[in-house]
Amino acid sequence: xxxxxxxxxxxxxxxxxxxxxxxxxxxxxxxxxxxxxxxxxxxxxxxxxxxxxxxxxxxxxxxxxxxxxxxx
Ligand code: SF4
Numbered sequence: 001x002x003x004x005x006x007x008x009x010x011x012x013x014x015x016x017x018x019x020x021x022x023x024x025x026x027x028x029x030x031x032x033x034x035x036x037x038x039x040x041x042x043x044x045x046x047x048x049x050x051x052x053x054x055x056x057x058x059x060x061x062x063x064x065x066x067x068x069x070x071x072x
Pocket of ligand 1: 003004005006009010011012024027028029031032035036037038041054055
């Protein structure tokens with residue numbers, strides 16, 4: 001299943017390497033539900049999602065969301 005954020009996702013559209021292409025296959029065109037970028041985007045918005053957040057950076061999701069909420 002393709003991620004619904006594919007068209008506007010900077011990770012998908014601006015990065016390319018052998019490792020990145022594997023992540024795109026696994027997350028973006030495989031199982032986007034577990035992508036860290038998608039989780040953050042759904043929680044606080046695409047524009048608030050750090051550019052350096054990769055799909056497999058799930059360990060950063062909670063910290064990013066909490067930091068955003070503490071600024072509100
Ligand atoms: S990196 Fe995540 S949010 Fe971006 S297109 Fe891939 S699955 Fe979707």
